[in-house]
Amino acid sequence: MSDIASRIEAANAETLRRILAADPVLVDVIPAHEALPRLREKMILHAGPPIEWARMCGPMRGAITGIAVFEGWASDLRDAEAKAEAGAFQFEPNHHHDCVGPMTGMTTLSQPLLVVENRAFRVRAYCAINEGLGKVMRFGGNDDEVLTRLRWIRDVLGPALGAALRDLGGVPLKPLIARGLSMGDEMHQRNVACSSLLLRTLAPALARKVSDPYALSAVLDFIGRNDQFFLNVAMAMGKSISMPAEGVKDSSIVTVMCRNGTDFGVRVSGLGKEWFTAPVEMPQGLYFPGYTIEDANPDMGDSAIVEVVGLGGFAMGAAPAVVGFIGAGPASRAADFTHAMAEIAIGSNPEWTIPSMDYAGVPTGIDIRRVVDTGVVPMINTGIAHRKPGVGQVGAGTVKAPITCFEKALVAFAREMGVS
Amino acid sequence: MSVVINEVRRGLYLDSVALMRMSREIAALPEVEEAGLMMGTPANKEILRNAGVLDATGEAAAAGDLVLALRAATKVIADDALAAAKKLLDQPKQQTESGSSWKPRSLRAAMTLAPDASLALISVPGDFAAAEARKALSLGLHVMMFSDNVSIEDEIELKREARARGLIVMGPDCGTAIINGAPLAFANQIPRGRIGIVGASGTGIQEVSCLIARLGGGVSHAIGVGGRDLKAEVGGISTLQAIDWLDEDPDTDHIVLISKPPAPSVVNAVATRIGESKKSFTVCFIGAAHTSLHGDARLATTLKSAAELAMGKKLHAHTAHVGKGAARGRFVRGLYSGGTLCAEAQVLFRDAGVAVASNAAIPGVRKIASGDHGHLLIDLGDDEFTRGRPHPMIEPSVRDQPLREALADPSVGVILIDLVLGFGGHADPAGHLASMLKGRMGEGPIIIGSVTGVEDDPQPLAAQTRKLEEAGVIVAPSNADAAALALRAISD
Numbered sequence: 078m079s080d081i082a083s084r085i086e087a088a089n090a091e092t093l094r095r096i097l098a099a100d101p102v103l104v105d106v107i108p109a110h111e112a113l114p115r116l117r118e119k120m121i122l123h124a125g126p127p128i129e130w131a132r133m134c135g136p137m138r139g140a141i142t143g144i145a146v147f148e149g150w151a152s153d154l155r156d157a158e159a160k161a162e163a164g165a166f167q168f169e170p171n172h173h174h175d176c177v178g179p180m181t182g183m184t185t186l187s188q189p190l191l192v193v194e195n196r197a198f199r200v201r202a203y204c205a206i207n208e209g210l211g212k213v214m215r216f217g218g219n220d221d222e223v224l225t226r227l228r229w230i231r232d233v234l235g236p237a238l239g240a241a242l243r244d245l246g247g248v249p250l251k252p253l254i255a256r257g258l259s260m261g262d263e264m265h266q267r268n269v270a271c272s273s274l275l276l277r278t279l280a281p282a283l284a285r286k287v288s289d290p291y292a293l294s295a296v297l298d299f300i301g302r303n304d305q306f307f308l309n310v311a312m313a314m315g316k317s318i319s320m321p322a323e324g325v326k327d328s329s330i331v332t333v334m335c336r337n338g339t340d341f342g343v344r345v346s347g348l349g350k351e352w353f354t355a356p357v358e359m360p361q362g363l364y365f366p367g368y369t370i371e372d373a374n375p376d377m378g379d380s381a382i383v384e385v386v387g388l389g390g391f392a393m394g395a396a397p398a399v400v401g402f403i404g405a406g407p408a409s410r411a412a413d414f415t416h417a418m419a420e421i422a423i424g425s426n427p428e429w430t431i432p433s434m435d436y437a438g439v440p441t442g443i444d445i446r447r448v449v450d451t452g453v454v455p456m457i458n459t460g461i462a463h464r465k466p467g468v469g470q471v472g473a474g475t476v477k478a479p480i481t482c483f484e485k486a487l488v489a490f491a492r493e494m495g496v497s
Numbered sequence: 498m499s500v501v502i503n504e505v506r507r508g509l510y511l512d513s514v515a516l517m518r519m520s521r522e523i524a525a526l527p528e529v530e531e532a533g534l535m536m537g538t539p540a541n542k543e544i545l546r547n548a549g550v551l552d553a554t555g556e557a558a559a560a561g562d563l564v565l566a567l568r569a570a571t572k573v574i575a576d577d578a579l580a581a582a583k584k585l586l587d588q589p590k591q592q593t594e595s596g597s598s599w600k601p602r603s604l605r606a607a608m609t610l611a612p613d614a615s616l617a618l619i620s621v622p623g624d625f626a627a628a629e630a631r632k633a634l635s636l637g638l639h640v641m642m643f644s645d646n647v648s649i650e651d652e653i654e655l656k657r658e659a660r661a662r663g664l665i666v667m668g669p670d671c672g673t674a675i676i677n678g679a680p681l682a683f684a685n686q687i688p689r690g691r692i693g694i695v696g697a698s699g700t701g702i703q704e705v706s707c708l709i710a711r712l713g714g715g716v717s718h719a720i721g722v723g724g725r726d727l728k729a730e731v732g733g734i735s736t737l738q739a740i741d742w743l744d745e746d747p748d749t750d751h752i753v754l755i756s757k758p759p760a761p762s763v764v765n766a767v768a769t770r771i772g773e774s775k776k777s778f779t780v781c782f783i784g785a786a787h788t789s790l791h792g793d794a795r796l797a798t799t800l801k802s803a804a805e806l807a808m809g810k811k812l813h814a815h816t817a818h819v820g821k822g823a824a825r826g827r828f829v830r831g832l833y834s835g836g837t838l839c840a841e842a843q844v845l846f847r848d849a850g851v852a853v854a855s856n857a858a859i860p861g862v863r864k865i866a867s868g869d870h871g872h873l874l875i876d877l878g879d880d881e882f883t884r885g886r887p888h889p890m891i892e893p894s895v896r897d898q899p900l901r902e903a904l905a906d907p908s909v910g911v912i913l914i915d916l917v918l919g920f921g922g923h924a925d926p927a928g929h930l931a932s933m934l935k936g937r938m939g940e941g942p943i944i945i946g947s948v949t950g951v952e953d954d955p956q957p958l959a960a961q962t963r964k965l966e967e968a969g970v971i972v973a974p975s976n977a978d979a980a981a982l983a984l985r986a987i988s989d
């Protein structure tokens with residue numbers, strides 16, 4: 078008994094060490110076909126654990142048909158739907174390719190991807206560029222406006238960002254996040270500080286690298302108008318931090334949490350690449366005028382990777398303005414959520430601290446044993462998509478990770494440890 | 498026809514989250530169809546337009562302006578809703594009480610709040626108690642297990658593990674402890690003093706510690722060990738540990754040991770340990786016939802005599818309240834909330850040669866049979882009365898029905914009751930009992946009782962005693978005295 082416990086403690090300490098030792102740097106933006114060696118024609122990477130077309134939710138289907146048209150694999154949305162139905166596309170999770178994507182999380186060959194290199198471990202993780210607010214593909218939008226914007230991101234924004242980042246030699250993200258936390262961001266629902274800090278860093282390099290003043294203006298305007306621009310950077314960073322933490326024998330620490338609008342999926346360090354899934358829950362939150370919970374789709378996206386590394390719901394204490402999203406409790410209680418998440422984390426991050434909590438580090442390293450033991454599940458800050466394809470975002474809120482995932486994982490973990 | 502109404506506040510920026518909350522509040526007003534408070538960015542205006550709440554006023558807003566837009570059934574309702582929205586915008590920010598509302602859900606998290614904590618009190622359903630106790634031990638905490646329904650195998654394993662770690666498990670089913678002056682679970686506000694108590698019985702510890710206090714003494718520590726600790730299987734692990742500690746404790750001069758009669762093998766181990774001690778002992782194995790002790794140890798047969806021996810003083814007994822043979826009915830009916838108090842009463846009856854029956858019979862006392870009509874001493878804290886209900890110390894109404902029956906029974910001459918005060922107990926047990934006895938004018942059985950408590954308890958002793966006396970109860974200075982008075986009342 079105590080021998081097994083001490084093996085787990087030692088393994089978890091190693092997992093936590095790897096998470097905390099990370100040195101993530103935003104180094105480049107390159108097309109997905111260059112970044113992901115196993116990505117092929119008519120292969121569509123999506124958010125969450127594996128799922129087939131038949132079980133996909135409305136917004137996921139909307140995004141699939143949109144991206145198929147965008148890539149030229151279908152003449153229009155209808156054609157794309159027929160082809161998807163007929164099995165013309167191959168679907169795989171982003172996480173199978175060192176990649177993440179918000180909400181529907183579409184990743185295909187021609188999209189430019191943010192590249193975050195974890196220099197401490199020489200691994201790279203990827204995420205597409207944030208499309209902005211309103212009608213966008215990550216919320217299932219797929220009309221001309223959406224596709225036109227994606228083309229501009231591919232042809233103008235992506236190359237500009239890549240050139241600027243190479244010119245700068247990369248932007249170290251750990252100190253940037255630390256400043257963002259002190260400015261009220263938690264890097265999931267609120268990225269206004271980090272987006273601004275990043276733009277401030279990038280702007281001179283963009284000016285050097287983008288010769289057309291109209292293109293430069295458009296790039297600066299696009300980033301400047303999008304408070305959530307940094308989210309996708311934070312996600313790629315989260316993936317780059319958690320990748321070296323995967324596969325530590327005997328470790329019960331969560332390395333992936335993600336959702337595809339149908340299932341919630343969890344991976345655990347000591348259990349390698351195995352997925353533990355359960356039906357995903359509805360987010361609780363606030364809706365834009367004209368929408369109610371009746372319109373909402375169950376939760377989606379790989380963005381919960383930021384909670385895996387101690388941000389988002391775990392860093393709520395840093396972001397009192399976000400607390401209102403859960404629709405209960407005043408902003409002054411923000412720290413309560415971070416305290417609650419500390420119950421299921423094995424440590425905290427001394428470099429990412431929360432000033433109003435006397436500089437306590439964000440809780441880091443979710444232990445499936447503690448989740449099942451306490452019944453406290455990870456809280457994830459999230460956006461809410463319309464359940465129908467093509468409509469887009471209708472609100473924002475929080476979602477609780479279903480405890481069933483953790484129970485299933487714990488049973489498998491016990492078996493792995495030789496405990497019946 | 499619905500009415501759309503917009504207002505624009507130029508240059509007022511508010512966080513979108515705050516605005517969404519206000520929007521929801523306004524939209525929820527009766528007959529308001531839709532409402533949106535948003536900054537006037539093109540994207541937001543599009544949302545408002547699609548929701549059918551944007552008019553020309555709102556259309557003209559710039560990105561830095563706040564748009565209040567709503568649609569309602571009539572102009573009057575729309576105007577009222579707009580006024581409400583403006584009020585929400587303009588009201589001073591609500592001040593909530595400072596400080597965190599966060600309560601830890603796990604022992605480990607609680608330890609981060611109280612890093613110097615040394616003891617965990619576990620009060621969860623029995624099925625989960627052993628697991629929580631194991632966690633507490635692994636965190637280096639002593640354990641008081643208030644929970645019952647813990648298997649004896651778990652108890653043995655936990656106590657062995659604790660001993661190996663230099664920790665103690667008090668319990669399971671440990672109702673009372675006082676550690677470093679802190680009353681835990683059901684305990685009284687006893688002054689600190691130089692007498693240590695080790696007890697396998699909660700109400701036994703309470704009665705002895707209260708009588709010590711009334712005799713002018715105090716308690717260093719009262720360590721509960723749980724009702725099964727002195728069984729052969731457990732072997733008195735916690736009792737022996739507790740004796741070790743009190744033996745070493747410079748603030749303890751004398752040690753009182755209270756328990757039901759232990760298993761013979763355990764008596765030997767305990768007696769041997771007492772013989773090795775440098776301190777003096779009073780041992781009260783309630784209901785035991787004969788016990789041989791070694792060393793500086795005196796044997797007490799009742800809780801009262803245990804307190805008196807420990808203090809070297811006698812409690813004032815004023816038995817003049819009850820005349821010899823004063824009772825009209827022939828029999829005594831004891832209705833006890835404290836199990837050990839019920840046992841102590843049985844000792845007095847048994848040793849006086851008066852045949853008595855109990856649902857929790859001590860050695861030499863008959864177990865109650867159905868239709869039994871003699872002297873009956875009933876432990877109302879026993880499972881048959883508390884299944885699915887709180888213990889009578891928490892909820893005194895458990896005694897109501899048996900009390901009504903006894904009051905109406907012409908064969909009952911004396912009703913014996915106890916009242917246990919202290920932390921964890923009912924806020925006003927005397928008041929409850931008095932309300933049951935209202936309107937009785939010297940008819941029926943004599944009611945004799947005692948109050949286990951001290952003046953500093955949450956229910957002060959004197960006030961509780963007065964309420965009982967005003968309700969016609971004869972209040973004895975101790976439970977043993979109450980039983981003695983009952984015997985006197987029925988004697989020839």
